[in-house]
Amino acid sequence: MTTLTDSSPNQIRAACEAASQAAPGWAAAPVVQRAALLRALADSLQSAREALVPLADEETHLGTVRLNGELDRTCFQLRGFADQIEAGRAQPVQDDPAVPGAPPAGRPRLTRIAVPVGPVAMFAASNFPFAFSVLGGDTASALAAGCTVVVKAHPGHPLLSRAVFELATAVLPAGVLQMVEGAGIPVGVALVRDPAITAAAFTGSVRGGVALWREANARPRPIPFYGELGSINPVVALPGALAANGAALATQLAGSIAMGCGQFCTSPGVVIVRDDEASQAFVKQLAEALAAANPHAMLNAAIRAGFNAGVARLHGRAGVKSLLALPARETAPGAHLVATDAASFLADEVLREEVFGPSCVIVTVRDAAETLQVLHAVEGTLTVTLWGADEDTADNRELVRAAQAIAGRVLFAGVPTGVAVTAAQQHGGPWPSTTNALTTSVGYAAMERFLRPVALQDAPGWLIAARGQA
Amino acid sequence: MTTLTDSSPNQIRAACEAASQAAPGWAAAPVVQRAALLRALADSLQSAREALVPLADEETHLGTVRLNGELDRTCFQLRGFADQIEAGRAQPVQDDPAVPGAPPAGRPRLTRIAVPVGPVAMFAASNFPFAFSVLGGDTASALAAGCTVVVKAHPGHPLLSRAVFELATAVLPAGVLQMVEGAGIPVGVALVRDPAITAAAFTGSVRGGVALWREANARPRPIPFYGELGSINPVVALPGALAANGAALATQLAGSIAMGCGQFCTSPGVVIVRDDEASQAFVKQLAEALAAANPHAMLNAAIRAGFNAGVARLHGRAGVKSLLALPARETAPGAHLVATDAASFLADEVLREEVFGPSCVIVTVRDAAETLQVLHAVEGTLTVTLWGADEDTADNRELVRAAQAIAGRVLFAGVPTGVAVTAAQQHGGPWPSTTNALTTSVGYAAMERFLRPVALQDAPGWLIAARGQA
Known part of the structure; x- marks a missing residue:
């Protein structure tokens, strides 16, 4: 079995720095461009199915029927996020016109937009080698939101991770997706501590997730940590x-x-x-x-x-x-x-x-x-x-x-396994099932984890026309 | 000058327990009822202006012109939240119809609603004795969202806090609003640690806010802590x-x-x-x-x-x-x-x-x-x-x-002081200005801090008709 070599501290720093350098360009890229690239990732994954699925099966034992279905789902959600951002979901705008007169009724014009938070650390899961790994839901939602991503590959499927990463970097602009490897705790800790990282998404155990959540909170400048942990359903x-x-x-x-x-x-x-x-x-x-x-x-x-x-x-x-x-x-x-x-x-x-x-x-x-x-x-x-x-x-x-x-x-019917990717989906519940029950890691609302609201007051016309893409 | 006596641990526990007992009823109350009570709170505050403003001035030295304006703003936002919830803002619903066929395209019906998180601990600010105190923005947004509230009165204006609390409890159903008092750290810590508390909102210093945020994270079951701390603007x-x-x-x-x-x-x-x-x-x-x-x-x-x-x-x-x-x-x-x-x-x-x-x-x-x-x-x-x-x-x-x-x-014009209460407002920025930059403590989006999404899968008709009010 192939095992990973832990990325060195310098490699982790370099990956985060590259994601940081690429962040403004990716955030400023028109949504039609981001959407086209998400679809190209899906196409590329689908084209590589014959090579990827056997590799995944060898590393995870999940079986080719399940893994083909999971690859379909991964492509479906990449395309779904593309559709969503083209429909404006990554750029919600609430425009409150000015009201003349003294406050509280009188007010300036306020335009509420959303800006990408910046580079996101993404911890791949063992049990979804496609759908919650290198190009899985967390990565897709962060890329769709306009954030660059540093993936920590899961040591359970290193060859698959490298193959998918290679395929993705051939599609995406330089720096937008980075990958680090490591079977031990230090790589994950270094990634969460890196000053360029602005948010983290994690799928895994309560123990591992809570440890990294504590690291995120212990930073000089803490960052949101979206952990999807354990659940008894x-x-x-x-x-x-x-x-x-x-x-x-x-x-x-x-x-x-x-x-x-x-x-x-x-x-x-x-x-x-x-x-x-x-x-x-x-x-x-x-x-x-x-x-x-x-x-x-x-x-x-x-x-x-x-x-x-x-x-x-x-x-x-x-x-x-x-x-x-x-x-x-x-x-x-x-x-x-x-x-x-x-x-x-x-x-x-x-x-x-x-x-x-x-x-x-x-x-x-x-x-x-x-x-x-x-x-x-x-x-x-x-x-x-x-x-x-x-x-x-x-x-x-x-x-x-x-x-x-x-x-x-x-x-109210059926069984809880099988989580549909839709706008209404909510995959996140009270502690300890997740670290932030107000967010979801499956479905299109997952993007909201990586978008920060900004109110523009008396903004010039060109800026409102650009709808936060400036 | 009147000083507060710290609430005892038993008093704090009793206040949280009362808020917990009242929580299901308040969450289930029709929005028209919650809206009517928010307006009644505004009316009641306004009627008591002649008594409250001099009391506030005596305790805070902020001057009667400013304090009258602040009382107006406090009433404005109570009424504003009432309008918002009547317009459906506390009950966002996304309804994705079922799609026949195999996943990922095939899916069950999913209806995304929002449920109140439960009792909220609210830490009043010294510098806004009306607008960020007992019936201020944090309380108004939590009540509007369907959450009960335990206020920690600010020791800088104890008599005003008691007068406003008394006025509020005459309007609200029993238990919905509770108040504890304390000049020292232990009361705040006990409040954040109480098992009945499901979220906390705080306006104050970086030091005090970070200390309480750490307490919220150190609980056996951590809770969201929305702190509005320091800023240099x-x-x-x-x-x-x-x-x-x-x-x-x-x-x-x-x-x-x-x-x-x-x-x-x-x-x-x-x-x-x-x-x-x-x-x-x-x-x-x-x-x-x-x-x-x-x-x-x-x-x-x-x-x-x-x-x-x-x-x-x-x-x-x-x-x-x-x-x-x-x-x-x-x-x-x-x-x-x-x-x-x-x-x-x-x-x-x-x-x-x-x-x-x-x-x-x-x-x-x-x-x-x-x-x-x-x-x-x-x-x-x-x-x-x-x-x-x-x-x-x-x-x-x-x-x-x-x-x-x-x-x-x-x-892009004017000065940053004076924060309009609108739907587009965003009063919250990256650390250390707030503990959660994706949320706001001013404006109508403040309610979102206290609403947790839930996806109903294949829900019966009566439940969807009740839109999460069941």
């Missing part, structure tokens, strides 16, 4: 939905838990059911479907070790019953399912920790009130899924309120 | 503007520097001029106009001591020439003006520190390039003012770019 399966459709939902949920060997930030880690017949049948069906799933190898040895430790911890907790503990088969882990009750779940924070991989905790609750307590204990998560909350009842309103309070996305 | 006076209009601009600028005894976050602390005749005449006129100004007493002894130390430091720096050092008259300080060159300014960070009060540093530059260097050295500021940059020239484009890079508001 509760699914609330109400009796009505299970009675009507339990078997199909069990199959769908097992697919979501096992998908990509459970290595998704939106993988459902907790399922809340009632103590009734339909729920018991559903749990049995879920265990059967999970037992039939065929997980592939995990991304790397550290993730595998983390999963093994996580499920071992789960099986050993007080009040926890093991429903499924499949043995590992060569490089692939087996799926795990445990069950507990609300009181145990509320009492034991270990049961609320993310286990990254194909495992899930069933929590049986007695009533609607216990469901709310369980959700409240989760605190922060990317998603909550509510099956069977379609009617406008007081209980369902309470449930929706509780879900909205802890999540950035609330689903 | 450079004014770039280009030769053309001074040749055409120097005397009038000198008078206007002196008024801005001396206004409120210089105790504004937007007070101009640095003026950049060229080494030519018009600029020399302007500086002379500015000194004369400042000498004729009649500052009133400062807000408190600590601010006064800080000002004395600040100007003493300025006069003593290498490369600095004293132009004006008026003696104090009883309780009021004298105005101060010093001059330096670009090289000294760039070399000495003391010259770039805010001196809160009626003082200003003139920096003479040789050319456009030195102007850019001086602006770049300022790093983060609420405003930059550009006089004489009306033509569309390469130099002016560079200048505007440099100003936008360091400021949240760029003025």
Whole structure:
């Protein structure tokens, strides 16, 4: 396996300096030009599919079906951001005309524009070698916003990272995209500390993300750090939905838990059911479907070790019953399912920790009130899924309120894995699922992380005509 | 002088708990109801003007003309937020219809709404006893967004704070607005640490704000901390503007520097001029106009001591020439003006520190390039003012770019003091002027600090109809 050599401090400085030098030109480039280059990146990725997908599979074991789909998604979002900026989304303008007279009613003309923040440090994820790596969503949104980018390649897919980076630098103006490499902590720390860096985007573990977030805050001049960290994504399966459709939902949920060997930030880690017949049948069906799933190898040895430790911890907790503990088969882990009750779940924070991989905790609750307590204990998560909350009842309103309070996305059908790239998407929830719950790392609102509002007061006509592109 | 008794830990906890209990009801209240109550707060403030303004003057020395104007502004913004939320601004909705087919093009229906973050801790400012205190902009924007508020009253105007709080609690539903008191650090720290608090807004010094920001980040579950800290607000006076209009601009600028005894976050602390005749005449006129100004007493002894130390430091720096050092008259300080060159300014960070009060540093530059260097050295500021940059020239484009890079508001006429409350306003700039440059504490976008996006996936009709008010 190819491993990265850590970029030296001088190399990191040089990459950040190059991104800084290129920043004004890229920020000033007309949006039609930026859009054309984003589309050219997508075309270039797509043309290189035959070479890139096998390379990605060799390095990540995610399988060519998934990786082809992920490459499609990566191209789709590059083109989507191009469409968005051509439609004016990177240049929001609010123009308040002057009002004669004394304040507070009287006022000068104020024109609110947005300016790119400057060079962005981007930390690639292990589990999305295309969609959250060198040319993934964070890079696409930063480039679209008019920011240059310094990517820290993920050590899990070094050859793919280099290939995509090479392809990208052939398309983009000099300096706009930079890449540093490093398997250890020092490279990431040096990148976040570099004075030229004005914001950082990260997808990964709570531990790694929080450490870098602290570095960003400890700078002489702190910068925004957008970390997408861990999440347990509760699914609330109400009796009505299970009675009507339990078997199909069990199959769908097992697919979501096992998908990509459970290595998704939106993988459902907790399922809340009632103590009734339909729920018991559903749990049995879920265990059967999970037992039939065929997980592939995990991304790397550290993730595998983390999963093994996580499920071992789960099986050993007080009040926890093991429903499924499949043995590992060569490089692939087996799926795990445990069950507990609300009181145990509320009492034991270990049961609320993310286990990254194909495992899930069933929590049986007695009533609607216990469901709310369980959700409240989760605190922060990317998603909550509510099956069977379609009617406008007081209980369902309470449930929706509780879900909205802890999540950035609330689903009323389907499973949380698979995050659509749209303008309305919100992939970011309360701490610890992200470091800034008011922002998203998927969907077109992701650009807003890299655009800073500026009010122009009594601006000359030429400047307003240039709409902040000056 | 009345002093506050620090609220006890139990009192702080009780205030936060009450705000937490009231939060769901206030978040769910229809916007017409929230708007009506914001207007009722404005009416109530206005009715109490005869009692409140003298009380404010006694405690702050800001004068009844200014304080009457500030009360008007406070009422204006309460009503403005009411208008904004009735127009739908607190409930932005982006509705992306489902698209049939496989991802990435195929997608479920996604509806992006915004939910109030929960109870907000609000730290009142000393220098705006109405507009950034108990019912000021931060409180108004949080209430408008659907959040309950716990105000930490400023010890500089305790009686006014209590009177306004009493008036507000007679209008608002129980628990929606809470107040704690404390002159020392522990009350603020306890408030930011309270588990019920979900966000904090602060207006004050860099030192105090950064300390509380660190507390917000050190929580087990960190919260957003919106701090509006210090700013030196450079004014770039280009030769053309001074040749055409120097005397009038000198008078206007002196008024801005001396206004409120210089105790504004937007007070101009640095003026950049060229080494030519018009600029020399302007500086002379500015000194004369400042000498004729009649500052009133400062807000408190600590601010006064800080000002004395600040100007003493300025006069003593290498490369600095004293132009004006008026003696104090009883309780009021004298105005101060010093001059330096670009090289000294760039070399000495003391010259770039805010001196809160009626003082200003003139920096003479040789050319456009030195102007850019001086602006770049300022790093983060609420405003930059550009006089004489009306033509569309390469130099002016560079200048505007440099100003936008360091400021949240760029003025092309007038002076930076006096911040209009509009939708386009941006009162927030790069660190250290604020802790989050992507947000504003003045103007209607201030609400966005307290609204968290949530994407509803395949939401039932009743929920979309309720637009996040469920």
